Amino acid sequence: MIHTLTYESTAIKELTNADVETILETAKIFNGQNNITGCLIFYKRRFIQILEGDKEEVRTLFEKVKKDKRHKKVYLLSEGPTDQRNFQSWGMVYYPIDENDLNKNEYEQFKRNLLLLADLTSHSNQTAILFWKRMKLLITDPPNA
Numbered sequence: 432m433i434h435t436l437t438y439e440s441t442a443i444k445e446l447t448n449a450d451v452e453t454i455l456e457t458a459k460i461f462n463g464q465n466n467i468t469g470c471l472i473f474y475k476r477r478f479i480q481i482l483e484g485d486k487e488e489v490r491t492l493f494e495k496v497k498k499d500k501r502h503k504k505v506y507l508l509s510e511g512p513t514d515q516r517n518f519q520s521w522g523m524v525y526y527p528i529d530e531n532d533l534n535k536n537e538y539e540q541f542k543r544n545l546l547l548l549a550d551l552t553s554h555s556n557q558t559a560i561l562f563w564k565r566m567k568l569l570i571t572d573p574p575n576a
């Protein structure tokens with residue numbers, strides 16, 4: 432059985448894109464070595480991440496992530512067993528969706544793609560469903576909400 436877990440958090444205000452890149456690098460190496468798959472989204476200073484893998488490994492990683500000083504208000508949305516991975520072929524996917532980095536068209540296109548992906552991707556368990564639901568909420572929120 433695969434264990435899956437999703438949480439959201441808020442980046443500290445000092446966090447830079449370079450910091451996000453560093454987090455991604457760490458995740459790629461560690462998760463790859465430990466057979467952990469998932470997806471990390473950074474948008475409007477919020478992180479949403481879903482992790483899949485061995486229960487002990489996912490839990491241990493989440494304990495480390497919770498203590499990470501680069502974000503705060505880490506809130507566990509859902510966790511539980513699942514019979515299949517939903518993010519197997521994704522590696523640790525990261526969407527560099529900081530509006531300031533993209534022009535408006537690119538940004539709108541990106542949002543459409545992500546929403547489409549949310550509809551097309553299989554949701555085999557409650558945790559994956561919640562992950563996509565929160566992601567949709569976050570990216571469709573009006574700008575200054």
Ligand SMILES: Cc1cc2nc3c(=O)[nH]c(=O)nc-3n(C[C@H](O)[C@H](O)[C@H](O)COP(=O)(O)O)c2cc1C
Nearest residue numbers: 454457458461462478480492495496497499501502
């Ligand atoms: C939002 C966020 C997501 C993270 N995701 C992962 C991850 O998927 N895998 C990982 O190894 N580290 C991830 N990290 C980094 C860990 O918090 C931690 O820095 C890393 O596991 C190295 O810990 P260590 O120096 O105690 O070994 C993440 C950090 C943040 C802020």
